[in-house]
Amino acid sequence: MPIAQKSQSRTPIDRYVPADHTRVAFTGGFWKSWTETVRDVTIPTQHMRLDEEGFLEVLDFDKPAGPLVRPIQPSGLSMQHFFDSDFGKWIEAASYTLKNNPNPDIEAKIDAIVEKLEHGQMSDGYLNSWFIRREPEKRWTNLRDLHEMYSMGHLLEGAVAYFEATGKRRFLDVMIRAVDHIIDTFGREPGKLRGYDAHEEIELALVKLYRVTKDPRHLKLATYFVDERGQMPSYYDEEARKRGEDPAGYVFQTYAYSQAHMPVREQTQVVGHAVRAMYLFSAMADLAFENDDESLKSACDRLFDNLIGRQLYVTGGLGPSASNEGFTREYDLPNETAYAETCAAVALGFFSHRMAQIELDSKFTDKLETVLYNGALSGISRDGEHYFYENVLESHGQNRRWKWHYCPCCPTNIARFITSLGQYFYSTKADEVAIHLYGENAAELSVGNTLLRLKQTTEYPWNGDVGISLGLEQPKHFTLRLRIPGWCRDAGAFVNGEAIKLDVAKGYAVIEREWKDGDEVRLTFDMPVDRLYAHPAATEDNGRFALRRGPVIFCVEEADLGTEPQRLRLSSEGEIIANYDAALLGGATVLEGDALEADASDWQETLYRTEPPALKPRRFRAIPYHLWANREPGAMAVWLHEK
Ligand code: FUB
Numbered sequence: 001m002p003i004a005q006k007s008q009s010r011t012p013i014d015r016y017v018p019a020d021h022t023r024v025a026f027t028g029g030f031w032k033s034w035t036e037t038v039r040d041v042t043i044p045t046q047h048m049r050l051d052e053e054g055f056l057e058v059l060d061f062d063k064p065a066g067p068l069v070r071p072i073q074p075s076g077l078s079m080q081h082f083f084d085s086d087f088g089k090w091i092e093a094a095s096y097t098l099k100n101n102p103n104p105d106i107e108a109k110i111d112a113i114v115e116k117l118e119h120g121q122m123s124d125g126y127l128n129s130w131f132i133r134r135e136p137e138k139r140w141t142n143l144r145d146l147h148e149m150y151s152m153g154h155l156l157e158g159a160v161a162y163f164e165a166t167g168k169r170r171f172l173d174v175m176i177r178a179v180d181h182i183i184d185t186f187g188r189e190p191g192k193l194r195g196y197d198a199h200e201e202i203e204l205a206l207v208k209l210y211r212v213t214k215d216p217r218h219l220k221l222a223t224y225f226v227d228e229r230g231q232m233p234s235y236y237d238e239e240a241r242k243r244g245e246d247p248a249g250y251v252f253q254t255y256a257y258s259q260a261h262m263p264v265r266e267q268t269q270v271v272g273h274a275v276r277a278m279y280l281f282s283a284m285a286d287l288a289f290e291n292d293d294e295s296l297k298s299a300c301d302r303l304f305d306n307l308i309g310r311q312l313y314v315t316g317g318l319g320p321s322a323s324n325e326g327f328t329r330e331y332d333l334p335n336e337t338a339y340a341e342t343c344a345a346v347a348l349g350f351f352s353h354r355m356a357q358i359e360l361d362s363k364f365t366d367k368l369e370t371v372l373y374n375g376a377l378s379g380i381s382r383d384g385e386h387y388f389y390e391n392v393l394e395s396h397g398q399n400r401r402w403k404w405h406y407c408p409c410c411p412t413n414i415a416r417f418i419t420s421l422g423q424y425f426y427s428t429k430a431d432e433v434a435i436h437l438y439g440e441n442a443a444e445l446s447v448g449n450t451l452l453r454l455k456q457t458t459e460y461p462w463n464g465d466v467g468i469s470l471g472l473e474q475p476k477h478f479t480l481r482l483r484i485p486g487w488c489r490d491a492g493a494f495v496n497g498e499a500i501k502l503d504v505a506k507g508y509a510v511i512e513r514e515w516k517d518g519d520e521v522r523l524t525f526d527m528p529v530d531r532l533y534a535h536p537a538a539t540e541d542n543g544r545f546a547l548r549r550g551p552v553i554f555c556v557e558e559a560d561l562g563t564e565p566q567r568l569r570l571s572s573e574g575e576i577i578a579n580y581d582a583a584l585l586g587g588a589t590v591l592e593g594d595a596l597e598a599d600a601s602d603w604q605e606t607l608y609r610t611e612p613p614a615l616k617p618r619r620f621r622a623i624p625y626h627l628w629a630n631r632e633p634g635a636m637a638v639w640l641h642e643k
């Protein structure tokens with residue numbers, strides 16, 4: 001099948017560039033304590049876990065490989081095949097903190113890993129601790145199952161981040177040599193393998209590398225991997241036969257598992273493994289941006305719409321099924337068995353954010369905000385050192401946060417998301433500044449050649465009042481685009497105290513004028529408590545609603561209720577009040593109201609009877625979903641039964 005070509009008559013893609021996260025400081029408000037906790041607790045403790053769990057030992061290239069820390073699974077993969085990815089992501093997350101908060105101890109730990117990687121790297125540039133130490137003869141023989149490029153991709157992202165934070169080139173040079181080796185090995189040129197890794201990741205990492213090196217070969221390789229994906233006959237069939245295996249014996253049965261069942265531009269439904277899908281789509285958005293590729297942009301649009309229209313949990317979680325760590329049928333959104341991996345929610349943040357740089361539309365940044373305040377943030381505990389891999393929307397108390405995981409891909413992913421958070425708040429281009437997210441911070445942005453100092457003063461997401469002050473050396477004419485959140489039905493805007501009529505384009509209020517130092521914009525977003533109902537095809541949620549206030553989705557926990565929240569019946573109309581509780585897990589808004597509880601007191605040993613249970617009135621309290629499972633064990637529900 002021919003590779004889809006860029007349309008000649010395409011509309012040029014209008015691009016925004018994200019803020020430099022090191023120039024966005026969370027000086028107070030909601031994100032201050034989260035970013036500090038991740039920097040001061042999460043990053044150091046993750047290194048401790050990597051060490052004490054035996055992960056770092058895989059880098060002792062001079063020693064014979066010891067017993068496996070993680071056994072081989074039926075797919076042929078051990079988690080240990082991709083331990084390199086965990087160092088890569090940890091280095092990336094840690095690096096994002098270093099510029100503004102130099103930390104010689106963390107830097108020394110990164111340097112020690114880099115030294116070992118450099119020492120172990122093969123003379124042709126190949127770098128993967130598993131294959132170098134255990135099965136050198138098998139390298140590049142199973143791209144379908146064994147994650148070689150996935151691991152290298154994460155090391156590459158780590159190397160780029162570390163170089164940008166410290167200016168040290170050593171790790172970057174190691175990884176450029178590894179990429180040179182991949183360029184020599186893969187591609188359409190005669191003598192090369194026409195392969196691509198089944199776990200996407202290297203594609204977006206290569207775009208990051210290209211943005212640093214400006215070496216067109218790096219962009220070309222990323223483009224090749226994305227264009228080659230799903231071409232038939234399948235590389236994975238051919239590769240399996242070369243290994244002497246019958247391709248029909250593939251454990252996951254379909255290459256849809258890896259979004260490799262058809263060329264990416266022909267895909268219309270989001271399928272397969274959720275993290276893989278989001279990494280692929282992030283790379284596609286990157287390449288649409290870099291290559292001005294309208295056909296890739298259209299594919300991303302279709303897939304994004306399919307995801308948010310039919311396959312996304314209300315929390316921004318995605319991928320309901322454990323069996324493929326991913327998608328099943330549309331509208332299949334079970335709550336108690338939701339897989340909704342933290343990595344997938346974080347990666348949807350990556351994808352949404354990238355889409356917003358190509359086309360400024362709040363449908364993208366609304367989802368970025370949803371994952372940020374809900375389905376991704378739920379993946380880390382308030383103390384910063386316990387995690388969820390699966391982010392269920394309902395529990396009977398069996399789901400507890402863990403200190404480390406059998407497959408610890410999620411902790412470093414949520415860490416890198418939060419340590420680079422500033423980039424998601426703002427974007428700029430020529431004479432425009434876009435504000436995507438709200439939360440107290442102080443930022444320095446470049447608008448053309450002008451330095452703009454922006455300061456948000458707000459209690460968001462607990463309160464919908466946002467003050468934005470502008471600092472400029474001299475007056476400057478530019479357009480400010482301010483996201484009006486999709487959840488908000490009544491928004492107001494004021495410039496220097498005067499109400500202005502909202503001119504909204506694709507969900508962003510547009511204010512074009514000459515701005516001067518000291519100008520103040522104030523936004524007011526009405527934040528009532530909303531009851532959200534799901535599409536009837538999402539049958540698990542029939543007869544239930546979820547509570548949302550602003551960007552935050554709430555849940556009811558047994559810790560507040562004293563019984564299982566599944567027993568509650570809530571009215572579709574009764575008043576639900578929002579109160580700020582300073583004592584709750586560092587401070588959070590909670591919702592309180594009247595409910596009915598199915599009374600079990602007259603049932604004794606009866607399991608079934610012809611009379612329904614009596615309903616007794618009581619109060620209930622709901623807390624932000626991202627804070628659940630930070631107190632004593634117990635049941636939880638996001639979707640509550642309607643009376
Ligand atoms: O396979 C590598 C990572 O581990 C995936 O992205 C996660 O889903 C977990 O399986």
Ligand code: ZN
Nearest residue numbers: 341343409410
């Ligand atoms: Zn994960």
